[in-house]
Amino acid sequence: MSTIAETADLLPDVSAAEAEFARRKSRETWRRRLLPAAGILGALALWGAAVWIFKVPPFVAPSPVAVFATLTAKFGLLMENLLPTAIEAICGFLLGNVTAIVIATTFVHKKVLEEAFFPLVVIINTIPVVAKAPILVLLLGNGMEPKIAIAALICFFPTLVNMVRGLESVNPQAMELMRVLSASKTEVFLKLRLYNSLPYLFSALKISASTSVIGAIVGEWIGSTTGIGALIIQATYAFDSALLYATVIVGSCFSMLFFLTITLAERLVVRWQAPTGH
Amino acid sequence: MSTIAETADLLPDVSAAEAEFARRKSRETWRRRLLPAAGILGALALWGAAVWIFKVPPFVAPSPVAVFATLTAKFGLLMENLLPTAIEAICGFLLGNVTAIVIATTFVHKKVLEEAFFPLVVIINTIPVVAKAPILVLLLGNGMEPKIAIAALICFFPTLVNMVRGLESVNPQAMELMRVLSASKTEVFLKLRLYNSLPYLFSALKISASTSVIGAIVGEWIGSTTGIGALIIQATYAFDSALLYATVIVGSCFSMLFFLTITLAERLVVRWQAPTGH
Amino acid sequence: QGKPVVNLQLGWILGGNQIGEVCAKQMGFYDQEGVDLKFQSGGPNIDGVAVVAAGRFEVGQVSSSPSLMLAASQDIPIQCFAVGAQQHPYTFFSLKKNPVREPKDLVGKKVGIQATGVILLRALLAKNKIPEKDVTIVTIGADMAPLLTGQVDVVTGWLTNTTALKVLGPDRVDLRLWDAGVHLYALPYYATTTTIKTKADVLQKFLRASGKGWAYAHANRDEAVKLLVKEFPNLVAADEREALDVMLQYAFSAKTGAEGWGTMDPAVWADQIGLYAELGQFSKRTPKLEEVMTMDILKATADGRPKIG
Amino acid sequence: MTAPSTATSALPVAGFPPAAVTAAGEPAVSCRNVTVRFVTDRRTVTALENVSFSVEKGGFLSLLGPSGCGKSTLLRVVADLVSPTHGQVNVLGMTPQDARLKRSLGFVFQDAALLPWRTALQNVELPLEVGGAKKLPSGAPTPRELMKLVGLEGWEGSFPHELSGGMRQRVSIARALLGGPRILLMDEPFGALDEITRDRLNEELRRIWQETGTTIMFVTHSVYEALFLGEQVLVLAANPGRVTELVDVDLPRDRTLKIRETAPFVSIAAELRELLGRGV
Amino acid sequence: MTAPSTATSALPVAGFPPAAVTAAGEPAVSCRNVTVRFVTDRRTVTALENVSFSVEKGGFLSLLGPSGCGKSTLLRVVADLVSPTHGQVNVLGMTPQDARLKRSLGFVFQDAALLPWRTALQNVELPLEVGGAKKLPSGAPTPRELMKLVGLEGWEGSFPHELSGGMRQRVSIARALLGGPRILLMDEPFGALDEITRDRLNEELRRIWQETGTTIMFVTHSVYEALFLGEQVLVLAANPGRVTELVDVDLPRDRTLKIRETAPFVSIAAELRELLGRGV
Ligand SMILES: Nc1ncnc2c1ncn2[C@@H]1O[C@H](COP(=O)(O)OP(=O)(O)OP(=O)(O)O)[C@@H](O)[C@H]1O
């Protein structure tokens, strides 16, 4: 078979396959952008319909229209209050997750520590905020710090559990390879365990993205004048259900953005996996 | 080589190896029992020392001795209040996790639904209890139901995230095998995805075991006169720090037991994994 | 049985503030009136107003009267029909070494207060013409430790909460909100306007029986505490006994001596509404007095309520 | 017992479908101008280019070719695991998808693809638990009999991680044989086996093929194996993967391992080597 | 380019340690009465029973034996991946652990054991990033040169899941060769390769061995390969895994593939077959 004729025959074909690939990719990207919007719009419609059909009084649940009006009317106020909560949530997220990763690393390398302290961590994790609050306020004062601490504490546990699993569940083959290469524990950690744990870690981070915001909000209930949590108390106290819902929505949207950021980060970091399933 | 001589030579040896194996196993079992106790005792000692050295006043943190005295003096009361909370936590755990598993299954089989509704789930997950409380009480009354619902809601999200990942991350080879066998989606799910998701699921269940108890406690704050949560409010507002700590400890110990049960269940279910690491 | 059920939605968990109702229930006063009382607990995460307003439960009680004014201002169709405490026991606590005995002592002090209590402090300052900038407000949780650890100079709480006050020790200095000129009610009873119109008889029965319960508690204090602890075993009898004496000083006053337990004064309500309006607390609109409270049930039960004072 | 010696008893073969009654020469598998391209973000690989061939019903096609020439990909196209970028594929007169859904296929993957949570025996039994046919045809070899056939009697209860590489591969062979598929796709099934086990399984496979009329496509790197087993040998070349030649194996239908030393065998083997060398 | 043809240039070998200067015959690896038992909850498997042998420095030992006879286990014992239940193992005059920690070992695993998040080239480079020696000896073959040696030039950027089975195996061979280990343990490294690539790599391996004095233990199922490569062949039998015989290969040191057709080769091959058949 003559190679020249073949090559001529082949070239448009390859580019056609590549074009098809690119087309499919961009279609997928758009789907990923539009579908969530559709889902959220659908939920809004459902909520509106429920309020309208069952004549739900506004003090039980306001209509989406009223909430939207409040959202636009008090947009400045809401954003002002989002800022401290966002800072607390993000700092708490970072602190909690980094601590969890560090402790998971320790646990994986010193099984004894894991066995001795995991139950203790479970116990600490179940202590409600009210019981920790006096100590936190005493130690950290009345600023953002105790809120960050609470957000961190709430993020900590899921990441710890997932991360320990992710770091431990390495392929035994790969572990043997590392052993033959006489890799140090640090190297095994950096070159093998860390990568292996990424799916678990990103699952945990997705959970954290959502819970750190809750943590910051709950943290604000131990005493704060600004922030989503403070605004929620205020709106609840004043029976301003439209404001309450608007505030909650702002907090939730922030946590969704946070979640999507993590999803995006994962897509950028984890590039090697074979696409699964049909 | 004569086989008879060899066999004679070999038999005691095999039993020796097996005896060694049995010995190692029982040593490990004991370690697993004693180390957590040691960890907890250590933490208690640390707490006691801190209270004593820094002369921490009881309204900030009571000494372990005072708490222990309360624990024994009010043991009956504490157990009475643990019961409803435990029921709520366990029911919420079951409800939340089963729902999460069902929804994760749906998401995995209908990607479109996942893309459309995952962000919505994130939003719902961040709504604080205060905003949901009136609706829950109106729909479910003031009994255990709304508390179970809150515990379920709090369990739901971590399990969903982990479970979607676990069900999706199947080995492509195994997926091809199932395809060749023309396995139905249900069969792929039951024979492949489910097993594959077990490590992720058990991580999620461990997280849930702890958070469902928190959920039940927080749930009791929307109106309950009994339960760990009610006792916590009462102790908090009466500034009875010894009772507060005793109550929190009872709740935490329960959640630790819950956690250990899950760990045990995992050890019974997941028997096939090659031991990893050295 | 066919007896109408009265669900009493509390704003907080059941406790010594409901000792009269507990006694009435245990002594069968509600039975005698032909109603069946059920306590529905509230808590930190719910005040119950929406639940009562939506018609799920018949009667509600909140901790403090401002809740009802604020609810009315948001068009929530509920009205107060009686109050459990004639004066609000809300108090500013300080220590002798740095005391706040009267409003002007607040100048230059750090006041630790819950987010929802800030308005009460502002009302106090307004009443006493103290500029807000002269006082440092620190929002804290439900916790008195900051006073003891020196993080703040003043904390707040209810004088009836005797257990909690023990923590502050003998050096406590009290400044009551009421004495500082801010006149609020505590533990007001409310129901929807519809209930008040259509089921007035049930509310009357409820109120008469509750009054009897409070009278019983007033007369048989040790017995009353026993009944309370029986209904709600989490409570400590000794603490409740101590708290009861204080609580009864608030439940009964000269006015109740004349008009019977549970009475209230429209003028005090009007005063409260005016004060809150002045402070800009009604974001939607200022409620009218008759939207906030009604004397109808009280009038109808004037003879049936114990006149102790 | 581990490997070769004991399990020599011939297997019952009733479970396999009867030898093709249709006109001989009707194709069981045919590909026309099949091209497969893998596009990734970084590069485009042409795994198969313009590949055409057909295997008649009851045929035995060996595939030979350098590493990376698309042998595995070709089997996957036939099994409907990869869709060709171009070209037509026909399996038993159906689309590959229909053939797959009718459970006409057995596939031995290049790596054993055992489920780690199932014991060896449970892995062999998997086809009975999924897909359409949940019962073995009466008289067909049972999972235990197949375990014996591949020399793994006694290892039924072991988990994959407790087996050696060759043992795992044999489990996967037993699994593919279960239920007597009409088309058997085998991707280097005997690669990790010692010569004796391999020879024995070669003979067993040939016997099963003869007695049942199963159509087999068999990837191997051994010219001897390709020739001993196949009625035809498809020689592929790499980069892009393409057909060099389809060689008919003119050897008697009844073969023993001895045939490998006969002159015709040696001469076809030399021809194949020649083709393999040229194809690059 | 995929497979055999192009990458024929001989590699620089300077990076490999100089041929053993110590007295010839001093053992690089020796095992005395090594027994390995795997105990699980269900059963106890004796993978190796009373195995003794030694390989001198710069030696080349081929391991032959039926599937499941403990070949992989034996390599793992030498590499300190499995501790023997009984017996002594000595590697380069040290314990296996010390030898491993001194990075004296290269290991080609039976399944490639590539890290899925690394490209082919990054997988080959892994030994430079971990363990003690983080720099290649000057003049030693670089990762890219080794990729070329195994015929994978052009595939450096591909991830393991984008490679064929044989290509993955070659990546793992290149990785084991990097840095010139003093002892090379190879577990069926060429099992998934076509004959031509395999022959070429056989010759390359033999050349590398000769020029560098590396000690090699090589598991294979091919008697030809065992014989062409090895200076000695250890024949194992299964159940329990034990030594049947250690056969010295009396062939000239300089071998080409042609040697496989010579009389002495054929006769030793027949002897090995005999031993393999008997060992069961
Ligand atoms: N999922 C994939 N993505 C990208 N490229 C792929 C993929 N699968 C296979 N390839 C490429 O297709 C070509 C053919 O691969 P295939 O596995 O069919 O080869 P093979 O003939 O089976 O080789 P071997 O004998 O080594 O197993 C190879 O170059 C490989 O890199």
Ligand SMILES: Nc1ncnc2c1ncn2[C@@H]1O[C@H](COP(=O)(O)OP(=O)(O)OP(=O)(O)O)[C@@H](O)[C@H]1O
């Ligand atoms: N982790 C393990 N647990 C239990 N048994 C094991 C384990 N690893 C190996 N074995 C057993 O040890 C025996 C020898 O295994 P090994 O992998 O060394 O065989 P092999 O000679 O390499 O075989 P093959 O040629 O098939 O790769 C086998 O019977 C196997 O079942």
Ligand SMILES: Cc1ncc(C[n+]2csc(CCO)c2C)c(N)n1
């Ligand atoms: C009986 C009673 N009810 C409510 C609270 C909680 N609380 C303390 S201060 C405050 C705001 C001021 O009204 C509230 C709601 C309590 N401690 N005791």
Ligand SMILES: [Mg+2]
């Ligand atoms: Mg292949």
Ligand SMILES: [Mg+2]
């Ligand atoms: Mg092996």
